[in-house]
Amino acid sequence: MKTKKILIIIGGGIAAYKSLDLIRLLKKNNFEIKTILTKSGREFVTPLSLTALTGSKPHENMFHTDEEAKIDHISLSRWADLVLVLPTTANFMSKLCQGRAEDLSTTVILASNKDIFLVPAMNVRMWSHLATQQNVKSLKNYGYKFIGPEKGEMACGEYGEGKMSSPRQIYSEIKNYFYNQKILTQKKLTALVTAGPTREYLDPVRYISNESSGKQGVAIANALSRIGIKTKLVLGPSDSQVDKGIKVIKVTSGIEMLNAVKKLLPVDIAVCAAAVSDVKPINKNTDKLKKSYNQLNNLKLDKNPDILEYLGKTNKSKPRLIVGFSAETKDLIKNSKKKIREKYCDIIIANDVSRRDIGFNSDYNEVHIIDSKGNKEKISKGKKSYIANLIVENILKKFLINDKNIN
Numbered sequence: 001m002k003t004k005k006i007l008i009i010i011g012g013g014i015a016a017y018k019s020l021d022l023i024r025l026l027k028k029n030n031f032e033i034k035t036i037l038t039k040s041g042r043e044f045v046t047p048l049s050l051t052a053l054t055g056s057k058p059h060e061n062m063f064h065t066d067e068e069a070k071i072d073h074i075s076l077s078r079w080a081d082l083v084l085v086l087p088t089t090a091n092f093m094s095k096l097c098q099g100r101a102e103d104l105s106t107t108v109i110l111a112s113n114k115d116i117f118l119v120p121a122m123n124v125r126m127w128s129h130l131a132t133q134q135n136v137k138s139l140k141n142y143g144y145k146f147i148g149p150e151k152g153e154m155a156c157g158e159y160g161e162g163k164m165s166s167p168r169q170i171y172s173e174i175k176n177y178f179y180n181q182k183i184l185t186q187k188k189l190t191a192l193v194t195a196g197p198t199r200e201y202l203d204p205v206r207y208i209s210n211e212s213s214g215k216q217g218v219a220i221a222n223a224l225s226r227i228g229i230k231t232k233l234v235l236g237p238s239d240s241q242v243d244k245g246i247k248v249i250k251v252t253s254g255i256e257m258l259n260a261v262k263k264l265l266p267v268d269i270a271v272c273a274a275a276v277s278d279v280k281p282i283n284k285n286t287d288k289l290k291k292s293y294n295q296l297n298n299l300k301l302d303k304n305p306d307i308l309e310y311l312g313k314t315n316k317s318k319p320r321l322i323v324g325f326s327a328e329t330k331d332l333i334k335n336s337k338k339k340i341r342e343k344y345c346d347i348i349i350a351n352d353v354s355r356r357d358i359g360f361n362s363d364y365n366e367v368h369i370i371d372s373k374g375n376k377e378k379i380s381k382g383k384k385s386y387i388a389n390l391i392v393e394n395i396l397k398k399f400l401i402n403d404k405n406i407n
C-alpha cells in the first residue's frame with residue numbers, strides 16, 4: 001500500500017502520553033506522521049519527544065515568522081490522508097460542535113477535507129454527561145468518526161466508560177480504514193450480520209435463551225459499517241450500541257431472525273454471530289405455565305431453523321462470502337472445522353465459551369479464524385471491537401481472493 005500520511009492532533013489529557021506509543025507503532029508500519037501539539041497537550045507531551053519520534057517538529061502555532069513553519073492550516077490539512085485527535089477531551093469536542101477556529105488544531109479540522117477520527121478520553125461522568133453525549137451525537141452527524149472510548153479503570157481511579165482506546169486498538173482501526181478504502185473504492189459492498197441471543201417463549205413470561213449480549217456481533221457490524229460497507233444487522237434482545245447508518249432489524253425468536261435475514265438478502269457478505277437457541281417450544285402457552293406435573297410434562301421442544309446453514313445452502317441470493325461463529329466448550333478447533341463443512345460456510349470464527357473472561361457477555365474475546373481450506377489464525381485476547389476489526393480485515397482479504405472482479 002502507498003505510504004499513508006496521518007496528522008495527529010495531541011489534546012490536553014493524561015492519556016496524551018499514549019500518542020507516543022501509537023506514533024512508534026505507525027512509524028514502524030511505514031505511516032508518515034505529522035503532529036499538532038495543542039497548548040494543553042504540551043503539558044503532557046514534549047515537542048522534543050514528538051520530534052524524535054516523527055522526525056519533524058510538531059506544529060503549534062497559527063501564525064509564524066520562522067522558516068520552519070511555512071505550512072499553513074490549509075496545506076497541513078490537505079497533506080494528511082487522515083486526521084486523528086487524541087486524546088479528544090470534552091472541551092475539544094464542545095469546540096468542534098460550535099465550529100470554532102480559535103487555534104491551529106481547530107482551524108485545521110474545520111478546513112480539513114479528510115476523515116477525522118476522534119479518540120475521546122475523559123472521566124466517566126464527563127463522558128456520560130448529557131452535554132457531552134449531545135455533542136457526540138452532533139459530531140457524528142457532522143461526519144466525525146469515533147474510536148472508543150472504552151470501559152475500564154481511569155487515571156483518576158474511577159471505573160467506567162471514558163478510557164482512551166489502546167494504541168493497538170487505534171492502530172487496528174486506522175489500518176482497517178486504509179486497507180479497506182482500496183477495496184471499497186472499487187466496489188460498493190453490502191453485508192448482513194446476525195447478533196445477540198434469541199428468546200424462545202414457553203409462556204408469556206418465561207423463555208429459553210443464553211447469555212449472549214450481542215456485543216461481538218454488533219462490534220462486527222460497526223466495524224463493517226465504519227469502513228463504508230452498507231451493513232444490515234438482525235439483532236436479538238441486546239443493549240449494545242449500534243452505529244448510526246446501520247439498518248437494524250430487532251427480533252426476538254429464531255424464526256423471526258431467519259425471516260428477517262431472508263428479507264434482507266441479497267448481500268455480498270453474511271456474518272452469523274448470533275447465538276440462536278438450538279431449540280424452541282413447539283407451542284407457546286397462552287397463560288403462565290403452572291408447576292403442575294401435567295403442564296411441565298407436556299412441554300415439547302423442537303429444533304430451531306439453522307440460519308447459517310440456510311444461507312450456505314440457499315440457491316436464491318446466496319451471499320458471496322459466508323462467515324459463521326462457533327461457540328464451543330471443548331475441542332474448539334476440531335468441532336469448529338466440522339461446522340464449516342456441515343453449515344457450508346467459507347470462514348468460521350471459533351471462540352471458547354467455557355471461559356468467563358471472554359466470549360458470552362464479556363467485553364473481550366479471543367478467537368481462531370478458520371477457513372474452508374483449514375487455514376487457521378489466532379487472534380489473542382482483546383476488546384471485542386479490536387477483535388472485530390481484525391475479523392473484518394481477514395474477511396475482506398478472503399473476499400478479495402474469492403472475488404476475481406476486485407484486484
Ligand code: PMT
Nearest residue numbers: 212213214215216272275276306307308324325326327361
Ligand atoms: O453476544 P456476545 O455476548 O458478545 O458473545 C459472543 C458470542 C459468544 C455469542 C459469539 O462470539 C458467538 O460465538 N456466536 C455464535 C454462538 C453460537 O450459537 O454458536 P454455535 O456454535 O452454536 O453455532 C454455529 C453457527 O451457527 C453460528 O454462526 C450461529 O450463529 C449459527 N446458528 C446456530 C443455530 C441456529 N439455529 N442458527 C444459526 O444460524
